[in-house]
Amino acid sequence: MTSVNLSNPQPRNYEKTEECDNRVTKFIHASDIHLGSHQYRNDNRANDFIFSFEEILAKAITYQVDFILLGGDVFTSLEMLPGKLTTIVNILRDFKNNTNERIHIIAIEGNHDIRKFSRGVRFSHRGQSWLKFLASLGLIVLLDSDNNASPEQMFKPYDFQFRKGGKIQIKNIVIYGTRYLKEKPEDYLLTLKEGIIKNDGNFHILLQHFGIEGQMENVPGVKYEKIKHLKDRVQYLALGHYHLQFILDDWVYNPGSSEAVCSSDFSFKRGVFLVTISKQENYKKEVKKIQLTNRTYRWETVFFKTEFRTKERLYEYVIRKLKRSFNLDKNCHLVPSNIQIPVLFLALKGKKPFYRCKIDTKELTQYICDNLPVVDVRIYQKFSDFLTKIDTFI
Template sequence: MTSAKVFEPNLENLTKNQYGNNHLTKFIHASDIHLGSHQYRNDYRANDFIFAFEEILSIAVIHRVDFLLLGGDVFTSLEMLPGKLTKIVNLLTNFKKVTKNQILIIAIEGNHDIRKFSRGQKFKQRGQSWLKLLASLGLIILLDADVDLPSDEIFKEYDFKTRKGGKIRIKDVIIYGTRYLGQNPVEYLLKLKDGIEKDDDLFHILLQHFGIKGQMEQVPGVDYRRIQILKNRVNYLALGHFHLQFILDDWIFNPGSSEASCSSDFSFKRGVFLVTITKNDSYTKCVNKIRLTNRTSRWEHIYFKTEFSKKEKMYEYIIQKLKKSFDLDKNLNKKSFNIQTPVLFLVLKGKKPFYRCKIDKKELTQIICENLPVVDVRIYQKFSDFLKTLDTFF
């Protein structure tokens, strides 16, 4: 079985006669794409992240934008299978060709982009990331600034020869950007503000990778009050980091992740922003939310009324319950393994099976995938040792 492509527009036809209005600027703001993620060690899921990126590129062409912003965590780590990296390079090479290099991709490094492993430590020595490789190939523009320099020197104009710089102008928009500045970037905010030119009559975008406190429960972030110092210099604060989409006071924008990198992400509002900037006497912006065509998920809860003593009987019971539940969904194509084929989150409750009937998650996952239209299964055991019927005591 192979994963099916979900989005195959004719890019060549879409790129004709789309540029030239200097009073109108359009861009896509995306983030946290997590390319290279091999979620659950499942190849379907690994490809889903690439398909999401492919769809973002296609949306950029369909809506005839001037540039595409990537707010960090474009890759999930430096751990990457060669075949997956080749697909990504080919996608970007084709994108550059069919758009005649008219849509620039502007990115910054997030914390995941510099991780050695997807859940491991960051490299102490900077200078290594897949984004830097893509920039060296001329496929993206990677912005960064030297925050140790004086404020008026930190954002250098992007140089297409050296492929380095901290700001770039496109039409009447100027984009400033830095790499991930740590979990508490507050100490740099004043310097970033002072480094942004105030009275240049341009629309200012600052591309950053950090979260805002209070936007996600029990997830640390920067206090909104500390960010206010940027407001008189920044028209559009383009964020990445939090996987949940949010907009604050019409100047702070976080699109959320492009795919679900954990179980909670499946329930989040996520996607990309399509932004239109119009210049008349002043600048006005229109921000539209676009939801991507992502892999679906479903939760199932199965309750054990008896203590199973034989694993085969227990597995048979689980499959029987799941088949009954899935049959209620008439829209599910049992023979199709496209993007609509879900990841199943299975919660097992009730009486705990006997020890000799211990569940082998890998084995049960394989059995479920062979019998039901799912691409993977995550199994959660919530059994209780205290569930006893009254007749036990008589």
């Protein structure tokens, strides 16, 4: 699928009888994998997301973790092409077999996992998701609480026969999780708190899909003050939702999206966390940031000095200019599936072409992909007669 070299993890010999060290627990916290992104428009880009997921699983083997947390938005929507889903199922099946079922993948649903199906129809109320499908195959553990039950019944221990539950214990760690609690989860969290057992001697993780206000500009989030009360029951608040990585108060952890879902994601700090919990006085926690091998990108600007009157001449000019600025010897032997072949962000500036010479961005994208080592192109038309604020940072 891609020719990039992973760290080539050798599957460890996962013997069931192996002595397990209960004093140290390791896990990987990842989120927002967005499987299915770009699947209709660009197959190479769509595979980047599957590749990131594979890389996370490979790291789990390399670092010999006890489990993997996925903080929601594992899928980008309910629409999945059969071929892509088959690949994902096979990857998970291989992982399960190679690790002797020793590393559980523990997930919750994010807003994208239940995202409207097509043409504006909302499916969330029907309670379907691909994560439920993967859980039904026994390939992941999907956590969800019963928010209307009594505090004792709210988080039922995960039942591997019925493949349902709101919490799971691995060594001294208890992971609590719920489905996506919509945009204002504060009220739910007050109720859910009662369901989390206090002072049971275990280390508690709460897996949630929401952002914290102020961590990303102009993106709505929950006020930190409103969730602080969870601190006396939860030692690690594992989040997903914001694609930008952040850690707050040594308590809230958000790894960010594993691949760049939209153009702004490319510049964000993102990755996964490798967490080690040692059972010494009050549990010692060590969190290491790990970056994933993502698709590369580059910005280019082409300036039109004259008013182009035909598309052909305009396209040729763009290609000529781009060829000059690309170091063609370096990358021309690479195939587009290789993540070193970048996504190109192209700003077109200067004189606006003649009104009959309207740029067909789809056509120009294809033309550029055919002539240069790029996997995909985003074209921004910023001609001098409609300069906007965005020009200042393109």
